[in-house]
Amino acid sequence: MLVQMLTLANAVVAATTGEGFWFPEQASTVAGSVDFVYDLILWICTIAFVGIMLAMLILVVRFRKSKVLVPQPSPTHNDILEISWTVIPSIVLVVLFYVGAVKYIDMRESPADTYDIYVTGRKWSWSFEYPNGYTDAALHVPKDRNVRLMMQSEDVLHSMFIPSFRTKMDVVPGRYTSLWFNATQTGTFDIFCAEYCGQNHSMMRAQVVVHEQAEFDKWLAEASDYIAKLPPEEAGKKVFETSGCKQCHSVDGSKGIGPTFKDLFGSTVTLSDGSKIVAEENFIRESIYEPKAKVVAGYNPVMPTYEGKMNAEQMRVLFAYMKSLSAQGGAAP
Amino acid sequence: MSTTNYLTCSKGWKSWFLTLDHKRIGVMYLTAVLSSFALGGLFALAVRLELFQPGQQFMDPTTYNRMFTLHGAVMVFLFIIPSIPAAFGNFVLPIMLGAQDVAFPRLNLASFYLWMAGAVFFLVSLLGGGIETGWTFYTPYSTTTADSSVVSALMGVFVLGFSSIFTGMNFIVTIHQMRPKGMTWFKMPLFLWAIYGTALIQVLATPVLGITGLLLIVERVAHIGVFDPALGGDPVLFQHFFWFYSHPAVYIMILPAMGIVSELIAAGSRKEIFGYRFIAFSSIAIAILGFLVWGHHMFTSGQSVAASVVFSALTFTVAIPSAIKVFNWLSTMYKGAIVLNTPMCYGLSFISLFGIGGLTGLFLGTLSVDIHLHDTYFIVAHFHYVMMGSTAVAFMGGLHYWWPKMFGKMYNEALARVCCLFVFIGFNLTFLPQFVLGTRGMPRRYFDYPERFQFLHQLSTIGAVMLFITFFVMFSYLLHSLVRGKPAPMNPWGANTNEWKCSSPPPFNNFDVPPPMENPYDHTNLVFDEKLGGYRAKQVINS
Ligand SMILES: [Cu+2]
Ligand SMILES: [Cu+2]
Numbered sequence: 001m002l003v004q005m006l007t008l009a010n011a012v013v014a015a016t017t018g019e020g021f022w023f024p025e026q027a028s029t030v031a032g033s034v035d036f037v038y039d040l041i042l043w044i045c046t047i048a049f050v051g052i053m054l055a056m057l058i059l060v061v062r063f064r065k066s067k068v069l070v071p072q073p074s075p076t077h078n079d080i081l082e083i084s085w086t087v088i089p090s091i092v093l094v095v096l097f098y099v100g101a102v103k104y105i106d107m108r109e110s111p112a113d114t115y116d117i118y119v120t121g122r123k124w125s126w127s128f129e130y131p132n133g134y135t136d137a138a139l140h141v142p143k144d145r146n147v148r149l150m151m152q153s154e155d156v157l158h159s160m161f162i163p164s165f166r167t168k169m170d171v172v173p174g175r176y177t178s179l180w181f182n183a184t185q186t187g188t189f190d191i192f193c194a195e196y197c198g199q200n201h202s203m204m205r206a207q208v209v210v211h212e213q214a215e216f217d218k219w220l221a222e223a224s225d226y227i228a229k230l231p232p233e234e235a236g237k238k239v240f241e242t243s244g245c246k247q248c249h250s251v252d253g254s255k256g257i258g259p260t261f262k263d264l265f266g267s268t269v270t271l272s273d274g275s276k277i278v279a280e281e282n283f284i285r286e287s288i289y290e291p292k293a294k295v296v297a298g299y300n301p302v303m304p305t306y307e308g309k310m311n312a313e314q315m316r317v318l319f320a321y322m323k324s325l326s327a328q329g330g331a332a333p
Numbered sequence: 334m335s336t337t338n339y340l341t342c343s344k345g346w347k348s349w350f351l352t353l354d355h356k357r358i359g360v361m362y363l364t365a366v367l368s369s370f371a372l373g374g375l376f377a378l379a380v381r382l383e384l385f386q387p388g389q390q391f392m393d394p395t396t397y398n399r400m401f402t403l404h405g406a407v408m409v410f411l412f413i414i415p416s417i418p419a420a421f422g423n424f425v426l427p428i429m430l431g432a433q434d435v436a437f438p439r440l441n442l443a444s445f446y447l448w449m450a451g452a453v454f455f456l457v458s459l460l461g462g463g464i465e466t467g468w469t470f471y472t473p474y475s476t477t478t479a480d481s482s483v484v485s486a487l488m489g490v491f492v493l494g495f496s497s498i499f500t501g502m503n504f505i506v507t508i509h510q511m512r513p514k515g516m517t518w519f520k521m522p523l524f525l526w527a528i529y530g531t532a533l534i535q536v537l538a539t540p541v542l543g544i545t546g547l548l549l550i551v552e553r554v555a556h557i558g559v560f561d562p563a564l565g566g567d568p569v570l571f572q573h574f575f576w577f578y579s580h581p582a583v584y585i586m587i588l589p590a591m592g593i594v595s596e597l598i599a600a601g602s603r604k605e606i607f608g609y610r611f612i613a614f615s616s617i618a619i620a621i622l623g624f625l626v627w628g629h630h631m632f633t634s635g636q637s638v639a640a641s642v643v644f645s646a647l648t649f650t651v652a653i654p655s656a657i658k659v660f661n662w663l664s665t666m667y668k669g670a671i672v673l674n675t676p677m678c679y680g681l682s683f684i685s686l687f688g689i690g691g692l693t694g695l696f697l698g699t700l701s702v703d704i705h706l707h708d709t710y711f712i713v714a715h716f717h718y719v720m721m722g723s724t725a726v727a728f729m730g731g732l733h734y735w736w737p738k739m740f741g742k743m744y745n746e747a748l749a750r751v752c753c754l755f756v757f758i759g760f761n762l763t764f765l766p767q768f769v770l771g772t773r774g775m776p777r778r779y780f781d782y783p784e785r786f787q788f789l790h791q792l793s794t795i796g797a798v799m800l801f802i803t804f805f806v807m808f809s810y811l812l813h814s815l816v817r818g819k820p821a822p823m824n825p826w827g828a829n830t831n832e833w834k835c836s837s838p839p840p841f842n843n844f845d846v847p848p849p850m851e852n853p854y855d856h857t858n859l860v861f862d863e864k865l866g867g868y869r870a871k872q873v874i875n876s
Contacts (some may be wrong), residue, residue, distance in 0.1 A: 016862065019477075021769070022769065022772040022773070023772055023773065024773055024774055030701070033701070034701050034702055034704070034705055035397050037699060037701055037702050038696065038702050038705075038772070041695050041699060044695070045692040045693070046693060046694075048692060049688050050693055052659060052663070052684070052685075053685060053688070055663050056663060056666075056681060056684060056685070059663060059666040059667060059669075059671070060666070060671055060673070060681070061526060062671070063602070063667070063668060063669050063670065063671050064670075064671050069670060070670055071602070071603045071668060071669045071670045071856070071857075072668040073603045073668070074604075074667060074668040076606070076607060076608075077607060077608045077609065077610070077611070078604045078611065081461075081608075081660075081664070082608055082611050082657070082661075085657065085660045086653060086656075086657060089652065089656050090653055091652070091653055093695075094649075095651040096649065096698070096699050097645055097646050097649050097698070097699070099699070099701075100645060100698075100699030100700040100701045100702060101642050101645055101646075101700050101701075102701075103700070103701035104632075104638070104645075104678075104700030104701045104704065105638060106643070107701060107704060108638045108641075109638065126760075130550075131497025146440075153701050155473070155477070156471075156473050156474040156477065157471055157473070157474065157568060159633065159708060161708070161774070161776060163705070163773070164774075165703065166634050166705040167704060167705070168704050168705065168707060168708070169635075170633050170634045170635050172562070172568055172569060172634075172635045173349055173473060173562045173563070173568065174562025174563070174567070174568070174763075175562070175635070177635045190774065190783070192634075192774065192776045193776070194707070194708040194709070194776040194777075195694075195708060196398075196471070196474070196777075197474060197752075198398070198465070198474060198478065198779040199394050199395050199398065199465075199781070200394060201394075201778060201779065202394070202776075202779035202780040202782065203783040216606060231374065249456045254803065270749065271716065277348050285355075285753065286724055287686045292448060300479060302479075309594070315355040
């Protein structure tokens with residue numbers, strides 16, 4: 001009955017979503033072999049389970065009391081039987097262990113010639129720093145190239161999970177953990193945080209975009225040059241979006257984990273000690289580099305410091321962006 | 334036969350709350366763990382309803398995080414771990430031995446009060462807003478979160494640990510010292526082997542949890558820097574400590590369940606249990622091997638590759654004793670005379686669900702596949718098949734098996750069997766879709782999810798509602814039976830272990846004269862008597 005239910009569910013789900021039944025698309029070099037081992041185990045388990053269920057059903061039907069009336073004598077143990085049902089599963093398990101471990105060692109030990117991207121996880125966003133120092137909120141990688149993510153966390157545990165690549169690694173504060181893959185398909189795939197990290201754990205998602213190598217180089221060059229290329233407000237918007245501010249600060253006036261940036265610049269802010277201060281460049285700069293120095297009334301001091309992570313250029317365009325969000329246009333009252 | 338029994342022999346609240354009678358303590362535990370089960374179930378229902386659609390339904394993310402944390406913590410620490418040993422172990426173990434009580438009745442009462450104290454700590458953290466760290470308390474989240482009810486919850490875990498240790502010690506000594514003449518180790522009912530194996534784990538593993546909890550409290554309060562990397566500690570160390578207890582704890586949950594199932598299958602098949610020694614030894618094997626596999630929770634945690642490979646290998650070895658048990662149960666049914674009474678139905682339900690729970694463990698033990706499945710809904714589904722589909726189902730089986738003995742009343746069997754079927758269907762409907770969610774990449778502990786996962790989440794929620802209703806009906810007919818139920822015969826299922834040789838409910842001192850030593854699984858001497866509505870020994874007819 002279970003099997004029927006499964007096949008039924010299979011049909012229904014496949015019809016509603018139009019995907020393969022078990023897995024998302026295979027987009028990395030290891031995905032195929034992970035799925036293969038999965039299918040292998042699935043077959044073994046299905047055979048074992050159907051066997052057990054059939055045996056159980058037959059026994060119940062065949063030896064119902066209403067039919068047989070009294071139990072018939074039969075041996076109460078049988079060593080040959082016991083040994084065979086100990087040894088046969090053991091052999092199967094050794095095989096499973098072996099195929100799983102070999103691939104795992106492959107997946108964990110990265111090859112020598114990797115393209116390294118530094119990843120930072122924080123509540124509740126990811127950022128990806130490319131070799132030229134440019135940081136983005138999305139992971140862009142070249143296709144057919146060994147990429148290694150060097151990952152660190154600013155606060156608690158997170159976990160980098162890319163289902164289409166069949167890979168996952170925890171991001172642990174206080175140390176680098178790494179993860180490597182080789183993408184085999186261009187396109188955009190999901191990144192999830194898989195280790196519980198608090199309030200917005202389920203929003204800690206990002207995307208990985210796989211390009212052909214040439215496309216990737218072009219993307220990186222253009223993206224890195226955004227401060228020069230874009231008007232300051234737009235460049236500032238990009239800083240806002242890629243530095244993780246967006247997870248806590250809204251731009252539409254709604255209250256998030258931190259205060260909204262709408263109409264912030266130039267306004268008068270009440271601090272937790274009751275004093276008032278005007279939000280101009282110096283205060284904002286301090287709020288970003290030393291968030292705990294002056295805490296806004298009504299909020300928890302949870303903002304991480306950006307000391308060393310945001311340079312003067314980025315700060316300048318961020319001011320421009322914040323001014324553009326303010327009705328006063330940033331003119332001090 | 335005397336007309337008073339352990340329920341009627343004395344009256345007043347003191348006679349209960351200060352009782353040293355293992356049966357009354359068992360009944361108090363039963364009430365307590367069933368209340369916890371109901372509470373944990375409410376939290377689960379809230380979680381499932383919130384997940385019916387993506388985005389926010391009726392609670393915000395923080396409330397959701399509290400709900401799943403409380404669900405996990407209440408179910409694990411207050412319900413499953415104490416459930417079978419503390420409630421049924423207490424009630425049945427001395428009677429199975431033909432003894433009058435456990436070895437240390439006062440210690441037994443003390444462990445009940447420790448349980449109560451632990452539960453109070455949990456309630457305090459619940460009233461303080463409720464913890465939101467996940468039941469696993471991973472650091473540094475648990476040491477840095479603003480939510481301070483973590484401390485009271487950890488105190489609760491610490492105190493509950495002692496309750497568990499005391500119960501375990503008590504059972505170990507009782508089994509060693511109080512077996513009657515002639516009951517050698519290999520003539521004990523298998524439930525006792527299972528309880529014995531469980532008690533060993535309780536005594537050896539629980540202290541580690543206690544220390545870990547204390548360290549976490551000290552870390553939070555005094556910032557000593559054991560687990561928090563910002564202070565020079567190591568968060569992965571916490572995971573080692575935590576799972577060093579919490580993996581064996583899985584066997585604290587499943588071993589006694591397997592013990593119950595051995596009894597249910599033997600009695601329901603009217604047949605001597607097949608491969609007694611193998612079942613008994615496999616309980617001990619599971620208890621020992623269970624200590625060596627904790628690292629399989631940490632394949633993606635940053636633990637070394639070598640450690641992961643070793644833990645994966647060890648993990649596979651635990652599968653063997655579990656498989657042995659399943660095969661032996663099936664063989665027991667061969668040439669039996671199977672009665673599909675409620676306990677037997679739960680026994681069969683257990684074999685199916687434990688089959689799925691155990692087999693899906695193979696996917697997770699296999700390293701390369703676990704990388705993808707870890708921390709997804711596949712894990713959630715797998716451990717619910719083991720903890721709920723297996724342990725809770727066996728618990729329900731035990732409840733229906735021993736209910737007539739405990740309270741001297743029969744419940745409505747037809748309704749009970751229907752409920753057993755609905756538990757089975759509702760359970761599968763809830764958790765089968767979650768395997769697929771997991772392989773497709775849905776992470777666990779997510780408040781919100783991409784739209785493509787919605788259909789499977791909805792199936793799961795419908796299943797959960799079905800389970801909830803079924804359990805409601807079950808509690809209703811059980812309570813109803815207390816008032817209106819037919820008086821239960823001495824031996825309604827025709828089993829031959831000692832608890833069926835005293836009246837239902839048992840007299841205060843269980844037996845005036847210890848029952849003669851017999852093979853606990855020899856059912857040939859028992860015949861069904863229509864008049865009694867139960868079984869009795871053949872000799873009685875002849876004389
Ligand atoms: Cu997270
Ligand atoms: Cu485990």
